[in-house]
Amino acid sequence: MITRRFRWVQCQLDVITTCKRPDSILKALDDLPAGLYETYDRIIHSIKERGKDDFPIARRCLLFLAGAFTPLTLDKLNEAMMIEVRQSSLNEDLGVMDTTDIVAACRSLVTYNEKTGIVALSHYSVKVWYIQLRHPTRPLMRYATRNT
Numbered sequence: 001m002i003t004r005r006f007r008w009v010q011c012q013l014d015v016i017t018t019c020k021r022p023d024s025i026l027k028a029l030d031d032l033p034a035g036l037y038e039t040y041d042r043i044i045h046s047i048k049e050r051g052k053d054d055f056p057i058a059r060r061c062l063l064f065l066a067g068a069f070t071p072l073t074l075d076k077l078n079e080a081m082m083i084e085v086r087q088s089s090l091n092e093d094l095g096v097m098d099t100t101d102i103v104a105a106c107r108s109l110v111t112y113n114e115k116t117g118i119v120a121l122s123h124y125s126v127k128v129w130y131i132q133l134r135h136p137t138r139p140l141m142r143y144a145t146r147n148t
Helices: 002-016 022-030 036-050 054-067 074-081 100-109 124-133 139-143
Strands: 110-113 118-121
Touching: 002 022, 002 036, 002 100, 036 054, 036 100, 036 124, 054 074, 054 100, 054 110, 054 118, 054 124, 074 100, 100 110, 100 118, 118 124
Parallel strands: none
Antiparallel strands: 110 118
16 A cells, blocks of 8 residues: 555656646645546546647557566567557557657656666556556546557
C-alpha cells in the first residue's frame, strides 16, 4: 500500500511540475484525484485531450506493454505498434517517426531507460489498472483498445 501512495504522489507531482503559473498549481492541488486508478484515468483523459496523435500512440503502447512477456526497446515497441490484426505485413503508418514520441505520448504511465533502451510501464499498478480498464463494467473501457 505504501508504494501505491508513493506512486500516487509521484503522479501528482508530475502534473504539478507542468504547471507554469501559481494559479494553475493551486487548481491542480484543488483537483487531486482520490486514488491511484482515478489518477491514471485522469492521465488518460489528458492524453486524449492533448492531440489526435498522442492518444492512439498511448493506447497501442499500453496494450503491448501490458501484454509483453519480455522487456521491449523503443524500437521493438514501435514495430509492435505497427501490427494490425489479420494483416500479414506491418502497417508503418501506425508507427512513429521519432520513437521518443511514444514515451512523450504516454506521460507518466511509462518509463524509459536511456542506457538500456527499454520502455516499460512505470509501475505494476499501471498494468493492473489497464487490465481492469478493459473490463466491460468499467466506464473508461472505450479508452482501452477499441480500434487498435
